[in-house]
Amino acid sequence: MERGKDITIYDIARDLNVSPSTISRALNDDPTVSKKTRKRVSDRAMEMGYRSNPFARNLRQQQSQTIGVIVYDLNCPSLTSVLSGIDKEAHAAGYGIIIMDSAQSLEKEISNVQSLFQRRVDGVIVFPAPGAKEPDHFAPFLDKNIPVIFLDRAINLSKTSSVVIDNVRCGYLATRHLIEQGCRRIAFISSPVGQEVYAQRYDGYCSALRESDLSFDESLLLIAAPTEEDSIAAARKLMRLNPVPDGLFATSDLTAAMCIRQLLDAGVRVPADIAVVGFNNDVLGKLIRPALTTVNYPGTEMGETAARNLVKHLKGQGNVGSISAVTVRAELIVRESSLKRDALRGK
Amino acid sequence: MERGKDITIYDIARDLNVSPSTISRALNDDPTVSKKTRKRVSDRAMEMGYRSNPFARNLRQQQSQTIGVIVYDLNCPSLTSVLSGIDKEAHAAGYGIIIMDSAQSLEKEISNVQSLFQRRVDGVIVFPAPGAKEPDHFAPFLDKNIPVIFLDRAINLSKTSSVVIDNVRCGYLATRHLIEQGCRRIAFISSPVGQEVYAQRYDGYCSALRESDLSFDESLLLIAAPTEEDSIAAARKLMRLNPVPDGLFATSDLTAAMCIRQLLDAGVRVPADIAVVGFNNDVLGKLIRPALTTVNYPGTEMGETAARNLVKHLKGQGNVGSISAVTVRAELIVRESSLKRDALRGK
């Protein structure tokens, strides 16, 4: 209960018979204070168990040395790599991060934004909740020229920046790969739309079809949230299609994996009958048989890039105008689940 | 760049022709200020776009309203549920959380502890890095009576508290289940020791064997980190054992799943030839065939419990003495991978 009294720079000052400002300067490695005094001060500070008070410092300097991070669902395994990337870069630059979880709810996202605003973070990285249309709840930050970086969503708001992957291209690559494997009727299972990224992957899918003069069949488009139940339901629908597709591109590995499982259970061969490509490069893709062809989601790199960009803005405050949209490279990872050609030839 | 001037309570005070103290009191719902003024103040504050300055407040009150969270590896999917549990409870109680990643390194854990200490968090929740022997780096917190709660590790330091599962019991349950399924030579694949939890699961394993008068064979104990490579290597060793085991208990689902895959590839039947039980209840367990029997790791509940306990200490500052070790219940989830008996009977 008795938290013991904290040592302040005044204590050190008295102890060393110098002024508090000298202590302050010395502790901040200000070159105007002699090297000798600097050493003396920092040694004594250490001995006395001094720790600087960030509140006083922040109050004085009007900045928090903290970056706010809002994620749409902490409970989502693929986010950990992104967070770890952000954490790494932020700490390297001397910033702390404070993470808020929107738990899939736009309301919570809004309240998180306000909360971060209250806490006066110096910058924000946001993994937007699905369905967040126009993010006007960020206005307070933008008004104050506090940089906001969006992950996975290219926002056209001026003064914001974003880090994304080229979802159109990913969708295109995945689909073209299936076409190259001989697929002609390729189903597309998308996570619920409202999230821009899925629409973009769909665009890529369509353009690959078009390029190969394959007609687009509306019935081949299914929607399934990346959950067990939804994925199974989608797989059932898939098998009831007539004629049955010979290829499948799903926007989540979980869905792809669930579908493969259902297909195999039903006696459908993968990839011989239906070739499958997923999205994300989750570890589960390597576990299932056949191993899952997928698009690598470069989570760590996304996080690092976002944090690095943010820090850059924060340090060189000048270039807040030069806001950019960075695209991180994502590639197709080919494993067995899509190798229809080989599977058929092997027969 | 121009961050615009912030509204302070002085601005409101001037505007309303009252003193700053009244504003402060009103904003904090102090009953000594008349209900009417309270309303007037809060309305005007809202209109003027006032946001309180947490630094000034914290500086004054000597507390940060923040809980520090240290995890041994942010990049680990099973942690997300824990974090999400912590986040939920902490925010409900008006605390923010600040997450630090030790990235598997004890050094980083130590630096994180110092960093949180500098930032003057009001309490700490720690998921210890493996290999952290005696955690004396927490001494600064304990000296100041700042509560520290350990997850997954029962620490005998006085003044600390912990939230754990009964790993001995879990190991026992898993092993007994295998024995009940008719297994007589049960292999145990553990994640690298140094982490108390694995040793405990091993204890449980041994005691189940003992209970059934099964001899313990040293060669049945294998070590594998929960990575793809290690798990595959362990699976290979497993199959080279002579005689081959008829059961397997692995301390991670990933390892269990990898082993199942290797076994199936080698023509070994699961569960008929070897019954398998994993640990954690990762989603991948439901994806593989046969579906994985596992021990449910109640991540969300662990996180919630830890945060709730911490908050309790923080609010009723008195009972820092009454530190406890909470054990959260974890249960066996039986799926196909372990049902040897049925598999054999089915034949």
Place this chain on the structure above:
DNA sequence: ATGAAAGCGCTAACAG
């Protein structure tokens, strides 16, 4: 029910 005044610990002019 409200006001006046002091101070939390630090930094940054300014002055020497």
Place this chain on the structure above:
DNA sequence: CTGTTAGCGCTTTCAT
């Protein structure tokens, strides 16, 4: 190179 001084925005005695 170092000291003096003022003030960041808020809370909190103490007075009224």
